[in-house]
Amino acid sequence: MDTRQLEYFVAVAEELSFTRAAQRLFAVQSTVSAAVRALETDLKTTLFDRSTRRVTLTPAGAALLPEAKAALKALDRARSVVEEASTGLRGSVRIGTMTRLGLVDLAELLGAFYQRYPLVEVQVTTSPTGSSGLADDVRHGRLDVAFVGLGRADLAGLEVRELATVPYVVLLPSAHRLASQQAVTLADLAGERFVDMLRGFGNRTTMDRAFELAGMRRRVQVEVPDLTTVPDYVRAGLGVAVVPALDLQDVAGVTELPLTGADLSWTLSAITLAGKRPSRAVTALLDLMADAIRPESTSF
16 A cells, blocks of 8 residues: 555545546546555455446445545645755645636735745646636645635535625616616616626626525526626626626726625635645645735725
């Protein structure tokens, strides 16, 4: 039994797929399969029930999983202690982020982090399914930390650090019937067409839920993956939008009004896996995050 075999076993057990485990580990699937078979031979037992449709843990595999995770975690701690004592903080941090954070200057944050810890490898990625996809990536061990715009109700199984909270605003074409009001309620928007993010993104999840709780049907006519493009579609008259007040660029022909009458706010959070102590590298990054928040953008 060696470390690599345990790493492959844990990845397959968490993904319940040899293909996804290989992708997660940047390995060839045949290598992952061979390592798991070698581990099963060494332990003289079967760890997975395999079929053409699915992979499941056997009772022996289920019993091994927490022990394998604990062993790998202990080895990582041992390596970190030795490396830090000799050369300084080392390791890697896999970060997930939205296409536009607004409240956090991620480049500045990572630049400061690199200056302090040049031996830590940093990887940054996004998810095609927005905050929901990032949260799932953290849950399944594909990311160490992620910035998300979801409420706590959608972050089960995760450790949540709330970084900043902003109100929602309504974007309207300047010629819209509501553009002359002082503020807008959800009820005022009944029957409107909407411009919003793709399903899975935090803003879309919050708004869909808010209208559903209000007993109102909502028609999203335009779906976009980048918040900065929403005002352009509103200006073109393709719909109205309810978005976080994240200092979007002023667009001629678009009126921004406060959203009132609803207890709604958008929160930027940093998430890690609950029940798992972050590595020293991840902890060091989390300690720098508060300094990267733009104070002028965090209040109502």
